[in-house]
Amino acid sequence: MSNSPNTVNVNILDKDYLVACPPDAREQLEKAARTLDRKMKEIRASGKVYGLERIAVMAALNLTYDLQQEGEKSHHFDSTLEAMHAKIDAALRGS
Secondary structure, three states: OOOOOOOEEEEEEEEEEEEOOOOOOOHHHHHHHHHHHHHHHHHHHOOOOOOHHHHHHHHHHHHHHHHHHHHHHHHHHHHHHHHHHHHHHHHHOOO
């Protein structure tokens, strides 16, 4: 099967999916699919969650949580940089 330039074939939990994707986002989509596949396989291997839909929901929740944690770290980092910038500005104004 040949893919059109705007679709990408990804394999997630042993199933193939043809996904629409701009050509310049192909690499990122493939990386995201590998991350999702890895997370879903981890959840399936744990033996605590049964059913493809439940595994997908748990993977989505886990990945969303991780993303939120990174966002909070980024926000904290931005706040720290802003505070340092303000201190530098104040010190330069005092010179």
